[in-house]
Amino acid sequence: MKILAGPNSEKIAQKIAEQLNLNQLGLSYKLFSDGESYLQIEGNPDKEDIIIVQTTFPNQEKSLLELLLLSKTLKELGADKIIAIIPYLCYARADRKRVDGEVVSHSITMDLLSTAGIDSLVTVNVHNSEVFHNTAKDLEKYNLSILPAIIDYFKDKITEDWVIVGPDKGSKEDIALFAKELSLPSFVLEKYRDPIDHDVRFKDTEYECQSKSIILLDDVITSGGTALKAIKLLLEKNPSNIQFVVVHALAENKVFNEMREMGVKDIISVNTIPRDDIEQIDISLLISKFIEEKFL
Amino acid sequence: MKILAGPNSEKIAQKIAEQLNLNQLGLSYKLFSDGESYLQIEGNPDKEDIIIVQTTFPNQEKSLLELLLLSKTLKELGADKIIAIIPYLCYARADRKRVDGEVVSHSITMDLLSTAGIDSLVTVNVHNSEVFHNTAKDLEKYNLSILPAIIDYFKDKITEDWVIVGPDKGSKEDIALFAKELSLPSFVLEKYRDPIDHDVRFKDTEYECQSKSIILLDDVITSGGTALKAIKLLLEKNPSNIQFVVVHALAENKVFNEMREMGVKDIISVNTIPRDDIEQIDISLLISKFIEEKFL
Known part of the structure; x- marks a missing residue:
């Protein structure tokens, strides 16, 4: 098993890697002048279970797309099981249809994560736990309490x-x-x-x-x-x-x-959302313990 | 057949609707205080072919995600065929693997569009036409020259x-x-x-x-x-x-x-990218003519 830190979660991924004593895959990351993300995975994910860590705030859509791109590429590179750790899961607020024609973004984003090759998803204090567990049937889902x-x-x-x-x-x-x-x-x-x-x-x-x-x-x-x-x-x-x-x-x-x-x-x-303007409680140990119990 | 204007392409969708004499579906759109998009489709897409118009610049990832959310929701609401008009298609620059582990964003985003329910995609002057036509096999693809x-x-x-x-x-x-x-x-x-x-x-x-x-x-x-x-x-x-x-x-x-x-x-x-700081050539007529020949 190896860990890949998404561009939005380098610090927390580093902590989890140390706590679980796992090797990290490298990521070459830059922004093109028009703002698009360039991503290149370094190291060999072939036949490995891979943990991707990527929280989805700030820049919800960018973080989410990067996660989809990385997951799909890891599968193409021969990765076995993909476990996504998404400390904060975006687009979970629209969790059910309240009026006709409303876009239920939560279930659709969960489907996208599943079709991008993610097998298991671990998140923390999701917006609506019951709905969360009823989305994307093919995806193993875990919602940790902080x-x-x-x-x-x-x-x-x-x-x-x-x-x-x-x-x-x-x-x-x-x-x-x-x-x-x-x-x-x-x-x-x-x-x-x-x-x-x-x-x-x-x-x-x-x-x-x-x-x-x-x-x-x-x-x-x-x-x-x-x-x-x-x-x-x-x-x-x-x-x-x-x-x-x-x-x-x-x-x-x-x-x-x-x-x-x-x-x-x-x-x-x-x-779950890294900030340097306020005091923060670290969740990496909680996540590491869960990964250890469930996947190692 | 009806037209739905994505949040990034209201003007051009309006022109295409007028040129083709098609009714538009409404879209209720707002941003939550954390920046996420709220979307609600107004009108009945059931058993209709729907044209969604949404260019993907500026805010490439947000525009793309909105397109995925709208397309999937239209299918859930009973829409028949979905034709996406994406005047500028983002994330097409990374069109092939140049070094090991590189994320080939073009083919992955095309797969995402297909899995979100889009049946046909019409774009203009795509980055690499040959690669474009070899992506997402289930998706009918058209690249118009400007x-x-x-x-x-x-x-x-x-x-x-x-x-x-x-x-x-x-x-x-x-x-x-x-x-x-x-x-x-x-x-x-x-x-x-x-x-x-x-x-x-x-x-x-x-x-x-x-x-x-x-x-x-x-x-x-x-x-x-x-x-x-x-x-x-x-x-x-x-x-x-x-x-x-x-x-x-x-x-x-x-x-x-x-x-x-x-x-x-x-x-x-x-x-293809709406701007008000420079003179613009309108492509709506070109697109309308193509839609008329191909889909009407």
């Missing part, structure tokens, strides 16, 4: 006045588990869509946060609008501080600056 | 002192035909790669251009480096002026500004 890595990250840092908060009902199970593992209290906020202006708002909460240290844990942040509203509501409860923890940090830098200006103490994301 | 539209554009404008120039041997046939149709003299330049610095240069040419009006016709321009060198060489021949004509204008605006500063009189491209 929660163990987040719990690990926090377990030596907590003090007694901490409280774990989730931004909506959808986060209820994760929040309960997170709080239980750290023996801390928790609650989730209630989100609703205003019937008149269709804006997302939060109901006030009865939970007491006075002088508490809040960890607000969210799955994903894009425009940041909803997260900023949740933070605003929580700040009105006079906590001693707020730490914002998000799995997939898709938002622009300025969103996090705004959080800092509001008084958020720490902003932490997971390196 | 030359008739360029000849049409110039035929009422010429005066006797014009000369047609091609930038390299590859353009020889097109240049000869172009010149013959307009009853004008022509020649092609000789390009070579410097054996030491690997830079592209032009050999001096014996052809006389003194006080001539030159039309320099190129297939594609990206960084512009080669075209600017050809123009520099031709300017040394003291022509009365130079018009630069290019089919696929991928270059940045600043390249054309540099040409203007050098003294190039007119810069003209084809709307």
Whole structure:
């Protein structure tokens, strides 16, 4: 088994290769002057199982196409099984048809990955796990939860006045588990869509946060609008501080600056999307352990 | 038969629909705050042959993915035959394996188009016509030459002192035909790669251009480096002026500004890539005529 780092995931691929003690294939990569990617795989993938690591943010479509091109080429070069590690899986938001004629991008991109020769796909905190498992029947699919890595990250840092908060009902199970593992209290906020202006708002909460240290844990942040509203509501409860923890940090830098200006103490994301402007929790060990158990 | 305009080709699709007197399907299109495309097809494609028009520059990977998503969704919605008009076909440059392990993006993207449900593909001045026709066996492929539209554009404008120039041997046939149709003299330049610095240069040419009006016709321009060198060489021949004509204008605006500063009189491209900074030759009629002959 060998590892190939996609252009978007060199660092995490390097870590996984070291943790699993696997050799890496090389990749010669450049952009042509019109922006197209040039890719050349170095080393021999013939009769080998190959792990490709390529997250699909930023530049979702480019990252995705590079992954398809690499996978198909590896198969042409004689690779045996291809395991794609996609720490953040893009185009998963449109997961079902809500109105007639809507493009359900999630299932189509999964089909494309399968037709490009990928045999197994490992991702982290996918947008909709149930739909994910029902797509692309020929593809072996695994959705890892980041929660163990987040719990690990926090377990030596907590003090007694901490409280774990989730931004909506959808986060209820994760929040309960997170709080239980750290023996801390928790609650989730209630989100609703205003019937008149269709804006997302939060109901006030009865939970007491006075002088508490809040960890607000969210799955994903894009425009940041909803997260900023949740933070605003929580700040009105006079906590001693707020730490914002998000799995997939898709938002622009300025969103996090705004959080800092509001008084958020720490902003932490997971390196499913590599960033150097905020603290990151490393998922490589979680992925390596899974690969070891499942494929080695 | 109905037409669907992809997000990158609304104007040209509109023209083709009018010329062929076909109804258009609607497309609801937006970008999510993380940059992903949302697509919803309006109208009924069931049991219809559908023409999708989507050029693949700028944003090659995004345009390509949108095309794949639309095509697959149209098939799911019951569309019969899908004819994709891709005025500029991206990722066609890597057309064969030059070194071991090289990703041959052209054949892979063609396979992706085929697996996404496209039955016929119509493009214009593809990078390598021979390879193009040998890709994706299940896909009906048509490569139109833009030359008739360029000849049409110039035929009422010429005066006797014009000369047609091609930038390299590859353009020889097109240049000869172009010149013959307009009853004008022509020649092609000789390009070579410097054996030491690997830079592209032009050999001096014996052809006389003194006080001539030159039309320099190129297939594609990206960084512009080669075209600017050809123009520099031709300017040394003291022509009365130079018009630069290019089919696929991928270059940045600043390249054309540099040409203007050098003294190039007119810069003209084809709307295979829509631009508003340079004069454009419209290919919609050429495409419409082809569709009419072949599919109606």
